[in-house]
Amino acid sequence: MSRILDLMPELEPDELQFVQQMLGDMPYAEMQQFANIYRARRKKPQEVLILIIVGFFLIAGLQRFYLGQIGMGLLYFFTGGLCFIGTILDLINYKRLTYEFNVKEAQTVKAMLRY
Template sequence: MSRILELMPELEPDELHYVQALVNDMPYAETQQFANIYRSRRKKPQDVLLLVIVGFFLLAGLQRFYLGQVGMGLLYFFTGGLCFVGTILDLLNYKRLTYEYNVKEAQTVKAMLRY
């Protein structure tokens, strides 16, 4: 665990455990490369939370666009965040939404490094 914690101290606990399991069999140089690429692609839960809050007042669905869910973003945009119910649910589940996005990105980065 210390290897990935040393390289990416900003990870949330659940994400840290997942990424550590993902890079466990990689040599240190490849782990460093993984960390550099993954750090540039991952999303922070605080950013998603901020976009959910902005969605209440200005433009619903920004968090979904930010997380690459264009269809849901359009649905939220045209329905006012599903009449605010979806936006409220995203407010409660912003960490899970971010974690799911980051898991997919981690898998993508690992696949890129394995050729």
């Protein structure tokens, strides 16, 4: 685990555990390549939280657009965050939303590296 932690110290604990299990015994050079690509594609929970808060006051659904959920983003935009209920739920679950996005991105990056 220390190799992953050395390469990507910014990972959340759950995300770090998932990436460690996913990479397993990958060679260090390939692990460095994974870390470089994944770092550029992953989203930070703090950024999602900021977008949710902005959604309360300006444009609902920004967090969904940011996470690549265009359909939900449009739904939130046209319904005012589902009358603020969806926005409040996203505020409570922002770390889970970010984690799910990052898991998909990690799997995509790993698949890209396996020619």
